[in-house]
Amino acid sequence: MVWMTAAEALNVLNVRPQTLYANVSRGKIRAKSDADDPRRSLYHRDDILRMAKRSNGRRKIETVSAQAMQWGDPVLPSALSTAADGRLLYRGRDAITLSETATLEDIADLLWQAEAGQVQAATAAAANAAAEAATTAAITAAPASATSALPANALGAGLLALALRSATDAPSLGRPAAELRAEAADVLATLTAAMMAVPTPPDNSGRAAPTDGKRANTGAHQAISSAPSTASISHRLALAWQRPAAEDLLRRALVLMADHELNASTFATRVAVSTGASLAAGVLAGFTTLTGPLHGGASAEFAQLVASARQHGAGPAVQAWLGSGRPLPGFGHKLYAEGDPRARALLELLPELQPHTNLAAEAEAQAGELPNIDFALTLLAAAHELPDDAPFILFALGRCVGWLAHALEQVQANRLIRPRARYVGPSAGT
Incomplete structure (x- = not known):
């Protein structure tokens, strides 16, 4: 459960009630009224x-260092985003409010500190060029070799596109900020074009079209390349998936996926770029973490939960999922005790x-967890009967903006990220 009674909290902390209340008043422990008994917290x-991990209010340096690599303590200073008091902020601006009107490219302008409209123009131009090249390749390629390659x-398309760039792009260190911002826009366009080219567009009935490799991918590229030269990524996605009514969502x-503090993928990106690796290599490092079910792979895990609910009931x-000891996908978030605000913003619509x-309803009743962004x-x-890959694509393309923002910030820091290990293995033999 997310919340504990006073008795449970005191038992874990092994302190007097006054100490518990003092930590609440100092903001170190969050508290709320019990819905079943308003007199109780x-x-x-x-x-x-x-707090239980602290010893007499102080922690040894080894413990501090170890916990800095886990939930709860910041790892690196960043001016990009933060989750505070149940809100997500991008450079101090509420992400939920921004999502009402902004495009992903607008958020890139904000996080990358680019001029207004700069990222939109750069990504649109690069995306059009990539779509035209991909369309030509799909038309001219032999069906057998094309579909096998x-x-x-x-996921595979993104990994391949970023790996190819990583092998040739210039290192990031020592280059002008304007040049790196332009490259960041190109990397975003590369990933967008690669991931949008793979899903087969659904037909008007909502069913996927036959997957005749060359024909299906050619149709997708033609739909993407037919977009106006100033089209946003969300517009291109709506075209590729033939779902214009879903474009605003x-x-x-x-926008809501663009950045989220120093999560696992973002940290991986910063570590890679701290070595001087290219922006594409940094994004590739972040992208690979999405293969895990605890991060970008949560939507695939949630699909399994949905299938089980259809077969056996919610x-x-x-109950079975919780009994397996696995985290419940699509629910709960350690940064949001009152529920993920990003999920609420979408679920309302x-x-x-x-x-x-x-x-x-069952997740809240059995585990005390509320829907998170993966659920939404x-x-x-x-x-909207989008392709099966749609949640993953939205996660990855949105977060790519944040990865690149952190990469640019890390280049400015010009500092290698090199944590130390606290050795806990056997002692040296005598």
Whole structure:
């Protein structure tokens, strides 16, 4: 459960009630009223566990260093984004408010400190060139060789495109900021073109078109390249997926995914770029972390939970998943005790669907967890009959803007990230 009673908190902390209340008043432990008994308070589990790790209010340097690599303590200073008091801020501006009107390219301008409209112009030009080249290649390639050489999904396409760039792009250190911003826009366009070329566009009935490799991919490229020269990424996605009615929601989702503090993929990006690696190599490092189910792969895990709920019912599906000891995908977030604001912003605009609605109710009842952004992206895809890869694509393309922002910030820091290990293995033999 997310919240603990006072008795439970005191038992974990092994302190007097006065100490518990003092930490609440200092903002070190979050508290809220108990809905079942307003006279009683509940205390946030993660804050209690974090305080329990302290010894007499002080921690040894080794413990501080170790916990800096885990939840709760910042690892690196950054001026890009933060989750504070239940809100997500991009350079001090509320991401939910920005999502009401901004495009992903607008957020790139903000996070990369570029001039207004600069990223939009650069990515559109690069995307048009990439789409034209891909269309020509798809038309001229022999069907057998083309389909065997193409990546099977958006993940493979992104990995391949970024790896090819990483092998040839120049190192990032020692280069002018304006030059790096232009390259960042080109990297974003590369990943966008690669991931958008793979999913087969659905037909008007919502069913995917036949996957005759060359014909399907040619159609996707032609849909993308038919976009206006100033089209945003969200507009291109809506065209490629033949879902114009979903464009506004796609735009909002991309904006909400743009950055999220120093998460696993962002940290990987910064570590790579701190060595002087190219921006593409940094993004590749971040992108590879999305193969794990605890980060970008959560939507695929949630799809399994949905399938189980359809077969056995939402209650048994949640119970079985929790019983397996795995984190419940699509629910809960350690940075948001009151629920993920990004998810709320999207869910307010989406219809209720089953078994998603029942899963949300069971997750709260059985685990005390509320829907997070992975749940919202999956519901968005289901409501508008988007390709199976759509939640992952929205996650990766949105977050690419943040990865590049952190890469640019890391280049300015000009400092190698090299944590030390605290050795816990056997002693040297005598």
